[in-house]
Amino acid sequence: MEKKPKRPKILVFSTDKISDPGIDQAGLRKIHYSPSVYVISLPCSSGIKPRWVLHAIKQGFDGVFIAADGHECSYSQKCPEFTNAIIEESQRLMKENNINPKRIRMAAICSVCAEPFVNHMSNFSKILSEIE
Amino acid sequence: MEEKLKKQRIGVYICHCGGNISDYVDVTQVKDLVKNEEGVIVSKNVMFACADSNQKEMVKDIQDGKLDAIVVASCSPKLHLHTFRNVAVRGGINAYNYTQVNIREQCSWAHSDTPAEATEKAIGLIRAGIIKVSNSEALETIEVSSTRAVVVIGAGVSGMRAAIDLAKMGNLVYLVEKEGKPGGNISRWGDLFISGKKGNDIVDALTRQIKEQSNVTLFTDAAINKVSGSLGNFNVEVKIGTEILNLKAGAILVATGFDSYRPADGMFGYNQFPSVTTLPEFKEWIDKNQGEKLVFNNRNIKSITYIYCVGMRETKGTNKYCSRVCCTSAIHNSIQVHEKFKDINVYHIYRDIRTYGKQEILFERSSKNGDIFLKYDEKLPPFVEQIGGKIMVKVKDELTRNQEFEFETDLVVLVTGMVPRHDSLELAGKLKIPVGNDKFFNEIHPKLRPVETVINGVFLGGSCQGPKNISESVQSSLAAAVKINALTKNPKIQLEPIIARVNFETCVWCGKCAEVCEYDAIHPLEMYGKTVASVNEATCKGCGICAPICPVDAIDIAQYSNAEIEGMIDGFMQLVELNIEGKIETTEEQGSSAGMNDLPQIWRRISASLEVAAKTIPALATELDLNTEMITYHLMTMNKYSLVEAEGLDDNDEYYFYKLKKL
Known part of the structure; x- marks a missing residue:
């Protein structure tokens, strides 16, 4: 048996109504992605607290990915604006703690975005592998 | 976790999902590992967690074992969240002291190529679920009266x-x-x-x-x-x-x-040339016209040109969407023209035709009427001009490798779509x-x-x-x-109680939460001699936008508190402390022998039994102490993967014998 490859651990924050069903779709269609990806689903990406991002990295996650609803958010049209602000604040906290701000990433994932999600995980894994 | 866990009598149910999970995740090992987690007093494997029989067993466990919280590790919560909330309530515990962990869509299916790692991940996910439910609060649904x-x-x-x-x-x-x-x-x-x-x-x-x-x-x-x-x-x-x-x-x-899209003046000659109109205007006019000849703006019409996707599907404009109904509407209109008036030539200049479902009948009828279809690209739209009282249309047709056609027409109908x-x-x-x-x-x-x-x-x-x-x-x-x-x-x-909650001790009312709330759910309230933020339960949507905005971290969303989310993160990461690799990974020697260790445990048992002799489904069920439905399900799947094959019926001509297929 081949030795298990070392894969970056990624924490994904998804949204209950839109991006989490998209991530479910990837599984439903058996489109494989790294088993080191763990998902926490929330009502809206605008509700993610930067302290959670910092906590995840400090606890050993290599990166945090926000699977946002973007303009499809049913709560607020300003959702992308709010989520961006959360990322900026998270990056500020990360810099303060000598953590590379590239360890956080965001993309809009819709409820049928199975392939885009898997591609994002693959690309983010590569980026994280290159960060020392 | 620094905080003391709130729930100490947790039941964990790990579902096989008839093989959808257990084909790839070693659910027996998962069960054995999570039973040692703090607060867990029941850890069980179940064939179908959602089955009535299992629900009854869970209710009994809750009542007999005096469980104070439950975790079900099965499919996506989108499917059975309410099923198990109801189980919790029937057992006598609060519906919100239940957590569903998705080990199917986001684990066994997504990682069916790496079963050992899927098992490892399932343990992490369930540990996170246990910590989350440990920190969960009993919530009461919000009840409001209603006017009929x-x-x-x-x-x-x-x-x-x-x-x-x-x-x-x-x-x-x-x-x-x-x-x-x-x-x-x-x-x-x-x-x-x-x-x-x-x-x-x-x-x-x-x-x-x-x-x-x-x-x-x-x-x-x-x-x-x-x-x-x-x-x-x-x-x-x-x-x-x-x-x-x-x-x-x-x-x-x-x-x-909706409103109908109104083209800007001059767009394809609209409001510039009298013989250019929109589809809604023309439809209305056709419906009212009772004459034998088609006369529009005092002009005898012998040819009509429909230009599709006007103001719709704009790459750079506002209306990026397809209005879906206008293709059918235009084709239907052209058929009506043919039915009402004789000898009219019709040209359809389109980008794509969307006549879905039964509307395809119209497209076929239109083609049979002899209408001419020319396809244009958004970057090369048709050009409409009036030369000496004649309307000329120029278009590069994609169907004939962008050959340019120029023809005279009596009327141009702009096929416009729906706008808000x-x-x-x-x-x-x-x-x-x-x-x-x-x-x-x-x-x-x-x-x-x-x-x-x-x-x-x-x-x-x-x-x-x-x-x-x-x-x-x-x-x-x-x-x-x-x-x-x-x-x-x-x-x-009944309303979901998953809404924002304010820690009044910490809150100093800066008003930022109220500023970002688009539902007007947060207002200042005088309490304990100071002003604090107060949440209107009926109007709060639980989106959580207010939570990260708070400079003193005084707002949480029920079920998504710091303790719950950070606890889940800890649960995922505690996995590194587990020493499970030796138990779930195959050795090189075992792996090379048909890779059976990567297959579900039940398949290994069936294979071992069939290696000795060919057997019928009831014989296998008796030998392996499983019900016949389960054996049938797995044999059929193994048959699909060419691992087993049927050979001959038993003496009663009732059951097939199954044997291992020679590779």
Whole structure:
């Protein structure tokens, strides 16, 4: 048996109504992605607290990915604006703690975005592998 | 975790899902590992967690073992969240002291290529679920009283049809129409596809039905002035002339319809040349025209050119969407022209034709009529000019490798689509419902919750949420009517208690949370001698936008507290401390022998048994102490993967013998 490859651990924050069903779709269609990806689903990406991002990295996650609803958010049209602000604040906290701000990433994932999600995980894994 | 765990008698149920999970995740090992987690007193494998028999067993466990929380590791919570919340309640614990962990869509299926790592991940996910439920609080559903009345905004075909059904279901219905008479857009249309009925006839029939319903009140020339209140108890101010009417309703259905796109002056010669018109204008004109000859603007028409996708599917413009219904509408219109008038040449200059479903019949009929179809690219739109009183059209046709055609035509019809009503943003503001990028009203989810908005009690029907044909519009408004009735039929409505909560000790009222709340759910409150933020339970949507904004971290969303989320993160990461590799990974030697260790445990047992001798399903079931359904399921799957094959029937000609297939 081949030795298990070392894969970056990624924490994904998804949204209950839109991006989490998209991530479910990837599984439903058996489109494989790294088993080191763990998902926490929330009502809206605008509700993610930067302290959670910092906590995840400090606890050993290599990166945090926000699977946002973007303009499809049913709560607020300003959702992308709010989520961006959360990322900026998270990056500020990360810099303060000598953590590379590239360890956080965001993309809009819709409820049928199975392939885009898997591609994002693959690309983010590569980026994280290159960060020392 | 620094905080003491709140729940100490947790039951964990790990589902096989008939093999969907256990084919890839070693559920037995998962069960054995999680039973050692702090607070866990029951850890079980179940074949189908959602099965009635298992639900009863869970209820019994909760009651016998005095469990205070449960975790079900199975499929996506989108499928069975409410099933297991109900199990929790039947067992006697709070519905919110239950957590569902998704080890199917986000584990066994997504990592079916790496079963060992899928098992490892499943353990991490379940540990996170255990910590989350340990920190969970018992929440009580918010109960509000409801008025059995509904305000339907818009008396077009969607609004009228929904109003009739809502009334028949026993609701008091207020149908509010901005225009002087009901009917909306279709009252201006003639023959309709597929029914062949006229728009006006449909409106008349619906109006008659409304008059027959004593519990429907139709208000015309009426506009929504102001909306306050929330689900169950909306106060809707309707302005009729100078009079203001106050209506009380349990729910609101928005069925305001659409506007037709109006091209800018000069676009393809619109409002510049007299022989250029739009499809809605031409449709109306055709329906009214009773003559034998087609005469438009005093011009005898012998050829018509339809230009499709005008103002729609713009890469750079506002209307990026496809209006879906205009292709059918244009083709239907061209068929009517052929039926009413003889010897008319018709050209269709299109980008793509979308005549889905039964509408394909029209496309076929149009082709048989001898209409000419030319396909253009958005970057090379057709050019319309008037030379000496003649209308000339120039187009590069993609179907003939961009060959340029130039021809004279008597009439150009611009096929325009549906756009949001000019006043939709104003209404969106009054109802506080979101609009999408296309400015149509936004539902919660186009597939999963297609007629609900994020505002509890406000529903969408018809083309106010996007371009739809008549039958699609009516389908959506009737779906909304049923949803509304499901709410209003109960005098008390239960609301999800997953809303924002303020820590009054920490809060110093800076007002930032109220600034970002689009639902006006946060207000200042004087308490303990200081001002704090107070959340309106009925209007808070639990989106959580206010939580990260708070500079002193005084806001949490129920079920998503710091302890719960950070606890889950800890749960994922505790996995590194586990020493499970030796137990679930295959050795090189084992791996090379047909890789059976990567296969489900049950397959290994069946294979081992069949290696000795071929057996029937009942024989295998008895030997392996499993039921025959389970053996059948796995044998069929193994057969699919060419691991086993059938050979001959038993003495009673009842069961096949199965044997291992030689590779």
